[in-house]
Amino acid sequence: MEVLCSARREAEQAEVFLVSSPDSIGIQFEANELKQVQTKESSSIALRIFREGRIGFATASGGGGLEALVDMAVETSQFGSPANFQFPSSQDYSEVCIIAPEVEEIAMERMVEIGKELIAKIRGHTPDILCDVQVTRGTSSISLINSQGGEGRYDSSFFSLSLEGILVRDTDMLFVGDSGSSCRPDFIGVDDLADRVIWQLEMAKKKAAVSTKLLPIIFTPNGVASALLSPLVLAFNGKAVLEGASPLKDKLGEQVFDKKLSLWDDATIAYGVGSYPFDDEGVSSQRLPLVTNGVVANFLYDLQTAALAGTHSTGNGQRVGGGFPSPAISSLILSGGDVSFQAMVEDMKEGLIVEQLIGADQGNLLGGDFSGNVLLGYKVENGEIVGRVKDTMIAGNVYQVLKELLGIGQEARWVGGILQTPPLYCSHVSVVTKGS
Amino acid sequence: MRDLIADALKGHDADYIEIHFEESQATNIAYRGERLEEISRARNSGGNVRALVQGSWGFVSFNRLGGLRDKVALALEEARLASRGPFKLFPTEPVVETVVPQSEKGSTAMPLAAKKELLGEYNEIILSSPKIQSSRINYRDAGRQSIFANSEGSYIEQAKTDLTLRLTAIAREDNEVQQAGLSLGGNGEFSAVEGLHEQAREIARRAAALLSAPQVKGGEYTVILDPILAGVFAHEAFGHLSESDFVYQNENLRQIMALGKRFGGKHLNIVDDATIPNLRGSYKYDDEGTPATKTYLIREGILEGRLHSRETAAKMGERATGNARAINYLFSPIVRMSNTFIEPGSASFEAMLGDIEEGVYVEDWYGGMTSLEMFTFSAGEAYMIRRGRLAELLRPVVLTGNVFTTLQNIDAIGNDLEMNQGGGCGKGGQYPLPVSNGSPHIRIRHCVIGGR
Known part of the structure; x- marks a missing residue:
């Protein structure tokens, strides 16, 4: 590690983090046809130093930046925040299953076939739908080494499949879609994905009218991800807690959510695309309860935030987009409940099922607010799904909506590879629609 | 090299x-x-x-x-x-x-x-x-x-x-x-x-x-948008619909977006222009080497043009507009906006306020998103309008609507164009792309505002 050696000449402590993805392959279908096949090769290096008690940070990719890396880190350290923690020393990391060697054996031709099969299934149900499909696979290697003797390396693989379908009739547009990601290609089924999209198409066949009022809402797993996830993730971030901006800052050990609700962050789940043996700072990964039976149990920390808060890193230090380490979720798991989706629907006299919101991430997320236009959602009348709603907006606050749930579904599933959640049945959400 | x-x-x-x-x-x-x-x-x-x-x-x-x-x-x-x-x-x-x-x-x-x-x-x-x-x-x-x-x-x-x-x-x-x-x-x-x-x-x-402002009651209002938010509206609600890669292979969408069709009143002109000097969305050549252009998307309320790459232009029998852009070398160029704005009209802000009995004035933005037909965008700041005057401060609001009806519902366009250079645009996993957008104050009738 040359970089580490030359950094050590300038600094008290140093850490080098390397990511390389030798060849990720992506197959893109546009409007049912194969448009582009691509391969991406990338690698990057990040250097963090403690120099005269302050943190410096620089990154580089490609050939250009390597020589300058140490200089840039030294330059930024003049203004950096005080180094208030130590880089972790040598330790044994438990193994987490995140590599499936067969990923590399999937030929481009096979990936093309998978895309074609998926589109054929959807068009078998709705011939005039236009589908954009992406099939992606790849591997990446992470290595980390620091001046305190800490060292680690792991390889991971990923496979993902996503479909977005659009059906236009006159000026009416219907958007359907789903996606899945895993380290193991056999965990992502073409049939499962097709079945879910076909269900959406079936439910959306008719249109239904809804009026402006408070209504119960069932958020499907996709709906939970699209409406409720962002404000929650923000509130459990140790940084937001430390600065007092999180509404949960004084709530550790308190009942904030419904007793039926349990939520944890789990970086050890086998073949989860968010899993890792150690985080991007070399801290061991774990299964961390965030909410246990409605009680706030933990927040997410990286090394620096933990030191400031007087606690330990939870192994959630991640370099999102290759940047400075910061607390972030690995995989979030929301525990399943005891009500079937069908029973929830039957329980509703009048209500909505929400699959996808647009614009949900725009409001006062830090305060827990969510609101957005229902891109895909269905009206329920007297226990039956009667059709798709349009021109409809919902608004609420996660702390109010999740305080008392009408029910938690039995059918938990993965959404986008980083959230596993059942459907949630919520009461009294504001629904606003045009012309009423 | x-x-x-x-x-x-x-x-x-x-x-x-x-x-x-x-x-x-x-x-x-x-x-x-x-x-x-x-x-x-x-x-x-x-x-x-x-x-x-x-x-x-x-x-x-x-x-x-x-x-x-x-x-x-x-x-x-x-x-x-x-x-x-x-x-x-x-x-x-x-x-x-x-x-x-x-x-x-x-x-x-x-x-x-x-x-x-x-x-x-x-x-x-x-x-x-x-x-x-x-x-x-x-x-x-x-x-x-x-x-x-x-x-x-x-x-x-x-x-x-x-x-x-x-x-x-x-x-x-x-x-x-x-x-x-x-x-x-x-x-x-x-x-x-x-x-x-x-x-x-x-x-x-x-x-x-x-902290002490009330939440607006959700519903339909007459709304005045400040230049920043109206610019976001031009970008989100209409701009994305003008990106030909959404349209070129979709026969139904091509009919909806047929050139020559009326989308708004005679006062409505929406432009994308990468040739304006010194704006964030400006450039000389796009990432396919096509010279940047000024493109009227809507002129006097009529759909006049759209944004193209060399592929979409060829497939639609139109001219390439120099709008193929990539955020960096990891991505292919795709059809994107540059500097998108509503051209100024003649109404003063006071005149727009004057005849509103009850409405909402919205300023600034958190963001916006679109699914072609439907859009939502969020105002960072909002005030009630009562009897032609600005009244109490409200909690931030989210506005939503159908682009086709909303463009028709713009009934006044101000004379005070301003360009907003904050933020960045996301599409196809490519975020943030430097763009700018702008508008004068505009007034929209029957706009849905979310609330509790």
């Missing part, structure tokens, strides 16, 4: 090949509350090859230039896997040019100490205001030098700098948390982020005022 690229492009059996190579340098500074959370620098370099064979594309991106000819061969091999109908790209004249923008006080050349000091001043102002719990300051400047070459003989070198700053004040009282912010940007001149002390004070005041 030029010889290396020319050599790699020679003698392949492809309809078209292009090579991009770029180097970039970035500085990030972030405050979170009192703490300087991040100060970092980055240097990146990399490139890609894109090849068209028999109507389909192969794309190879890389960090290291070595073996460029093999990378071209791989892109060709990938393209041959696909099987779309062959087509000819919209023809563009080969260009050989070096574009170096003039800079007075370039942000990338400013000393780190000066940047940190200025941001620290803004942060201090926000944090010392009443009821403020925390703050966020996010600054980034990035210089990018790119080379574009294609098998038709083009070789274009361009340099561009992009600068963004977001200031956020977070107020708290009991369990109530509210925030207010300011987003700015520029084409690299450091002056774009100087002298914001009064604005910093103002957002802190506004965040604190929101």
Whole structure:
């Protein structure tokens, strides 16, 4: 590690983090046809130093930046925040299953076939739908080494499949879609994905009218991800807690959510695309309860935030987009409940099922607010799904909506590879629609 | 470099090949509350090859230039896997040019100490205001030098700098948390982020005022949008619909978006123009080497044009507009906006307010999103309008609607065009792309506002 050696000449402590993805392959279908096949090769290096008690940070990719890396880190350290923690020393990391060697054996031709099969299934149900499909696979290697003797390396693989379908009739547009990601290609089924999209198409066949009022809402797993996830993730971030901006800052050990609700962050789940043996700072990964039976149990920390808060890193230090380490979720798991989706629907006299919101991430997320236009959602009348709603907006606050749930579904599933959640049945959400 | 690229492009059996190579340098500074959370620098370099064979594309991106000819061969091999109908790209004249923008006080050349000091001043102002719990300051400047070459003989070198700053004040009282912010940007001149002390004070005041502001009752209102939010509306609600890659292969959408169709009143003109000097979305050539243009999307209420890459233009029998852009070498160019705005009309703000019995005035933005037909966008600041006057401050609101009816419902367009350079646009996993948008004040009848 040359970089580490030359950094050590300038600094008290140093850490080098390397990511390389030798060849990720992506197959893109546009409007049912194969448009582009691509391969991406990338690698990057990040250097963090403690120099005269302050943190410096620089990154580089490609050939250009390597020589300058140490200089840039030294330059930024003049203004950096005080180094208030130590880089972790040598330790044994438990193994987490995140590599499936067969990923590399999937030929481009096979990936093309998978895309074609998926589109054929959807068009078998709705011939005039236009589908954009992406099939992606790849591997990446992470290595980390620091001046305190800490060292680690792991390889991971990923496979993902996503479909977005659009059906236009006159000026009416219907958007359907789903996606899945895993380290193991056999965990992502073409049939499962097709079945879910076909269900959406079936439910959306008719249109239904809804009026402006408070209504119960069932958020499907996709709906939970699209409406409720962002404000929650923000509130459990140790940084937001430390600065007092999180509404949960004084709530550790308190009942904030419904007793039926349990939520944890789990970086050890086998073949989860968010899993890792150690985080991007070399801290061991774990299964961390965030909410246990409605009680706030933990927040997410990286090394620096933990030191400031007087606690330990939870192994959630991640370099999102290759940047400075910061607390972030690995995989979030929301525990399943005891009500079937069908029973929830039957329980509703009048209500909505929400699959996808647009614009949900725009409001006062830090305060827990969510609101957005229902891109895909269905009206329920007297226990039956009667059709798709349009021109409809919902608004609420996660702390109010999740305080008392009408029910938690039995059918938990993965959404986008980083959230596993059942459907949630919520009461009294504001629904606003045009012309009423 | 030029010889290396020319050599790699020679003698392949492809309809078209292009090579991009770029180097970039970035500085990030972030405050979170009192703490300087991040100060970092980055240097990146990399490139890609894109090849068209028999109507389909192969794309190879890389960090290291070595073996460029093999990378071209791989892109060709990938393209041959696909099987779309062959087509000819919209023809563009080969260009050989070096574009170096003039800079007075370039942000990338400013000393780190000066940047940190200025941001620290803004942060201090926000944090010392009443009821403020925390703050966020996010600054980034990035210089990018790119080379574009294609098998038709083009070789274009361009340099561009992009600068963004977001200031956020977070107020708290009991369990109530509210925030207010300011987003700015520029084409690299450091002056774009100087002298914001009064604005910093103002957002802190506004965040604190929101703590006691009421939530609007959801429903339909007559709404006046300030130039910033109206610009977001032009971008989100209409701009994305003008991006031809959404339309070109969808027969139904092509009918909805048929040129010559009426979309709004005679007062409505919406333009995308990458040729305006010194805006964030400005450039001389797009990432396919097509010269930038000014495109009327709507003129006098009638759909007149749309944004194209060389592929979408060819497939729709229209002219390439120079709107194929990629955020960096890891991505293919796709159809994107540049500087998008509603042209000014003749109404004064006072006249628009004057005849509203009850309505909502919305300013500033958190963001916006669209699914072609439906859009939502969020205002950072909102006031009730009662009997022709601005009344009480409201909690931030989200507006939503159907683009087709909403454009028809614009019944007044102001005379006070302003361009907004904050934020960035996301599409197809490519975020944030430097763009700007703008508008004068506009008034919309029957607009849905979400609330509780």
